[in-house]
Every structure is written in C-alpha cells, then in structure tokens.
Amino acid sequence: MTSRVRRAAAYAAVSTLALAAPVLEWASAIAFGAVAVGALSVTDGPVFELFARPADRQEGRLHGLAAFGFAAAAIALLTSFAGLPSHVLVASVVVVGYGNLAQQIAWRFDAEPILRTGAFVTGGLTAAVLGQVLALRVESVPVALPEVVFLAASGALLAGLLRSVLFARDDPLVMLSVAFLLWLFADLTVVVTVDGIAVAIAVTALFGYVSWALDAASIPGMMTGALLAMLTIVLGGYGWFAVLIAFFGIGSLSTKFRYEEKAARGVAEDNEGARGSGNVLGNAAVALVAVLAYAAHDKFAVSGDVFLFAFAGSIATAMSDTLSSEIGGVFDDPRLITTLERVEPGTDGGVTWQGELAGIAGAAVVAGIAALLFESVGTTGAAVITVAGAGGMTIDSLLGATMEGDRLGNQSVNFLATLTGALVGAGLAVVFLS
Known part of the structure; x- marks a missing residue:
C-alpha cells in the first residue's frame, strides 16, 4: 500500500466518525473538533507520517487534517442547531473521505484521469448511500432509497467536479459545498422513483463519458455537464433534459465546424473546442x-410553466450565441453591433449576417423541441422562446462590444445573456400565455 493510499484510508476512517452523528447529536461536533485540535498538536511520529500531506510536511503541522475536522464540526453544528438532517451530514463527509480513497486506489494502478474521476464519484456515491441508510435506520426514519441515491449521486458529482478543479487541501470547501447543496435538496422533498434515478444515473454517466471521449468537454466540463444533466432529469424530467442535451450536442458540433479554419483566424475555442467548467456553467x-425553482415552484405560488419558459429561454440564448459565434466565425467582414463599422474577426461584439441567421435558427430549434415535448408551449410559446433566444444573443453581442474585456469576462457575459433570455422568456410567457 502506497503512502498516498494509506493517507486517504486514514482520512476515510476519520470521515466515518460522521456515522455517530445520529447518536451523539451535538457531541459529534465536539468529536470532530477534538480531531482538529489534536491534529494541530502533532508535529512528528507515526500519526504525523500517516496524515501528513506534502504541504503539512513543509509546515510541520497537520493543517490538512485540522481543516478537515473543523469543516466536519461546522456541518455537525448545523445539524444540531440549524436543522440540517443528520443523513446529509453523513453523506457530505463520507463522500469526500471515501471518494478520495477510491481515487487514490485508482491512481495507484496508473488509471487514466477519466477513470480516477470515475473512481472518486463511484466511491463517494457508494459510501454516501450506505452512510445515509445507516443514519436513517439509527434514527428509525423510513428509508426512501431512491431519494437517498439521488442525494448521494448529487453530492458525489458535485464533490468530483470541485475536486477536479481544486487541490486536496480544499477538501473542507468541498464538504461544505456538498452539505449546502444536499440540504437544499432535502428541504425540497424531491420525489424520486427507482426507475427515475436509475435512468438518470445511467444517462448521466453515458452523457459525461461521451462528451469527454469526443473531446467536447474537459474533465471539469464533463463533470459540470453530468451534474446538470442528472439534476435536470430528476428535478425537471426527460423533456427538460432533451432541451439541454440538444444544446450540448449541437453546440459541440458547431464548435468542431471548420475548426482548423477558425483556429487559423484566431476565433476558435481553446483546447480544440473542449468546453471547461466555466464555459458550461456560464x-x-x-x-x-x-x-431548481421549478422543483420548488409550489413554495413560490408561481406556475411551473414560468420556470419552464425561463429554462427554455436561457438554453435558446446559449444555443443562439454558440451558433452565431461558431458559424459566423468562418465568414469575413464582421461588423461591430453598436456602430456597424467593420472589425477584425474575433472582435468582441462583432457580428455577421450569417452568424445572426445561424443564431436565430438555433433558438428556433430549441423552441421546436420544447413545442414538441411540452403541451403548454405550443406555437405561441415556441415564438416566445425564439424571441427570448434571439434577444439574449443580441445582449451578448452588445455586452461584448461595450463591457467585455475590461469589465466583464466571457463567462460573465454568457451568464448575463442567458439570464436575459430567461427573463424575456418567462416575462413574455406571463404576458401572452397566462
């Protein structure tokens, strides 16, 4: 057993303390706090050698273990005094502890990066499911296995995503992020069926692997897309997922469209078109x-269709912006949207008529898919979604011409554009369809 595997196994053993939370209650925070304080007093010896990461060796203190313990203690305090469910505490801590252990075992066998990430998610998911079941049984709470698996899968995917872009020393941030996400889902009381979660996990795994294998996304981008896919299937439904996958599929194909020519012109996506997590989230x-709002719409006394049109409007915007950039990038003589003066290809805010037509067509594709899959959309709703997508695309170009670079980054511009598409879609739906 290598030192990295031993260290990961030791951290996993510490994370197992979370299983005592249903019995110890607030005292579980004391237990994790004691681990943290004790770690700071250890400067050498076998315990130090077992838990020390490279940075700990340089500093002569087990800061990594101390931070791990303090983060777990903070989550335990939320369980005792803020209403965070005990099984969420268990899932949040063990998903990191055992996910890291599974990843280190895979690393020992020189597994590819995609397999190491898959090992983390699988190990974390398995530990989170078993941990939640044990915690619920101790509390004599009926175990709804589909909901337990959904929480475990959501936590494992989020933890895997964060671990793919952060360092091992950031495990406390990962644990806290997972805890807050799962707390939200537990509060939503999401209804999940056995078939639904099984299909969601299978489709998510396939979607993630295919996007990585086809170089459509980096590993962080793949993890982000996989998390989005699973949440869309479970919280929205297959129709919502079909709209989302249409964007990812068509958008990825458009990125590859005449890629070498776009690269020569300096307008191609970096990394041979593979999307990173920032691009996917933007x-x-x-x-x-x-x-998420659709899943909780009964709490807002707002029709779920409003959030459906917000969703479709944002996706239509993303599709429009992607196609207008990727298709328009191969044509000459772009003009700045604010002044219509000729600019160099790749200039922020520069548009071509071919790109604009491609963008409108992309919005229309999203609108058509939504109209086919949702009875509440219809012809008028499809027109609303198309207008929302084209409007968001226009805002993207305007922001690119006026604010991108000095004030806003590309991901921020994408976010604001899709937000505009969502607001336009929801607003027009309320006006014309209510």
Missing part, C-alpha cells in the same frame, strides 16, 4: 436555477 447556470 451557459447553463441560469438553466440550472430555473430547474
């Missing part, structure tokens, strides 16, 4: 919020 974060 285009889909608003859609994710719309899905």
Whole structure:
C-alpha cells in the first residue's frame, strides 16, 4: 500500500466518525473538533507520517487534517442547531473521505484521469448511500432509497467536479459545498422513483463519458455537464433534459465546424473546442436555477410553466450565441453591433449576417423541441422562446462590444445573456400565455 493510499484510508476512517452523528447529536461536533485540535498538536511520529500531506510536511503541522475536522464540526453544528438532517451530514463527509480513497486506489494502478474521476464519484456515491441508510435506520426514519441515491449521486458529482478543479487541501470547501447543496435538496422533498434515478444515473454517466471521449468537454466540463444533466432529469424530467442535451450536442458540433479554419483566424475555442467548467456553467447556470425553482415552484405560488419558459429561454440564448459565434466565425467582414463599422474577426461584439441567421435558427430549434415535448408551449410559446433566444444573443453581442474585456469576462457575459433570455422568456410567457 502506497503512502498516498494509506493517507486517504486514514482520512476515510476519520470521515466515518460522521456515522455517530445520529447518536451523539451535538457531541459529534465536539468529536470532530477534538480531531482538529489534536491534529494541530502533532508535529512528528507515526500519526504525523500517516496524515501528513506534502504541504503539512513543509509546515510541520497537520493543517490538512485540522481543516478537515473543523469543516466536519461546522456541518455537525448545523445539524444540531440549524436543522440540517443528520443523513446529509453523513453523506457530505463520507463522500469526500471515501471518494478520495477510491481515487487514490485508482491512481495507484496508473488509471487514466477519466477513470480516477470515475473512481472518486463511484466511491463517494457508494459510501454516501450506505452512510445515509445507516443514519436513517439509527434514527428509525423510513428509508426512501431512491431519494437517498439521488442525494448521494448529487453530492458525489458535485464533490468530483470541485475536486477536479481544486487541490486536496480544499477538501473542507468541498464538504461544505456538498452539505449546502444536499440540504437544499432535502428541504425540497424531491420525489424520486427507482426507475427515475436509475435512468438518470445511467444517462448521466453515458452523457459525461461521451462528451469527454469526443473531446467536447474537459474533465471539469464533463463533470459540470453530468451534474446538470442528472439534476435536470430528476428535478425537471426527460423533456427538460432533451432541451439541454440538444444544446450540448449541437453546440459541440458547431464548435468542431471548420475548426482548423477558425483556429487559423484566431476565433476558435481553446483546447480544440473542449468546453471547461466555466464555459458550461456560464451557459447553463441560469438553466440550472430555473430547474431548481421549478422543483420548488409550489413554495413560490408561481406556475411551473414560468420556470419552464425561463429554462427554455436561457438554453435558446446559449444555443443562439454558440451558433452565431461558431458559424459566423468562418465568414469575413464582421461588423461591430453598436456602430456597424467593420472589425477584425474575433472582435468582441462583432457580428455577421450569417452568424445572426445561424443564431436565430438555433433558438428556433430549441423552441421546436420544447413545442414538441411540452403541451403548454405550443406555437405561441415556441415564438416566445425564439424571441427570448434571439434577444439574449443580441445582449451578448452588445455586452461584448461595450463591457467585455475590461469589465466583464466571457463567462460573465454568457451568464448575463442567458439570464436575459430567461427573463424575456418567462416575462413574455406571463404576458401572452397566462
């Protein structure tokens, strides 16, 4: 057993303390706090050698273990005094502890990066499911296995995503992020069926792997897309997922369209078109919020269709912007949208008539899919979604011409554009369809 595997196994053992939370209650925070304080007093010896990460060795203190313990203690305090469910505490801590252990075992066998990430998610998911079941049984609470698996899968995917872009020393941030996400889902009392969660996990795994294998996304981008896909299927439904996957599929194909020519012109996406997590979130974060709001729409006394049109409007915007950039980028003589003066290809805010037509067509594709899959959309609703997508695309170009670079980054511009599409879609739906 290598030192990295031993260290990961030791951290996993510490995370197992979370299983005592249903019995110890507030005292579980004391237990994790004691681990943290004790870690700071250890400067050498076998315990130090077992838990020390490279940075700990340089500093002569087990800061990594101390931070791990303090983060777990903070989550335990939320359980005792803020209403965070005990099984969420268990899932949030063990998903990191055992996910890291599974990843280190895969690393020992020189597994590819995609397999190491898959090992983390699988190990974390398995530990989170078993941990939640044990915690619920101790509390004599009926175990709804589909909901337990959904929480475990959501936590494992989020943890895997964060671990793919952060360092091992950031595990406390990962644990806290997972805890807050799962707390939200537990509060929503999401209804999940056995078939639904099984299909969601299978489709998510396939979607993630295919996007990575085809170089449509980097590993962080793949993890982001996989998390979005699963949440869309479970919280929205298959129709919502079909709209989302249409964007990812067509958008990825358009990125590859005449890629070498775009690269020569300096307008191609970096990394041979593979989308990173920032790009995926910039285009889909608003859609994710719309899905979450739809799942909780009964709490807002707002029709779920409003959030459906917000979702479709944001995706239509993302599709429009992607196609207008990727298709328009191969044509000469772009003009700045604010002044119509000729600019160099790749200039922020530069548009071509071919790109604009491609963008409108992309919005129309999203609108057509939504009209086919949702009875509440219809012809008028499809027109609303198309207008929302074209409007969001226009805002993207205007922001690019006026604010991108000095004030806003590309991901921020994408976020604001998709937010505009969502608001336009929801607003027009209320006016014309209510």
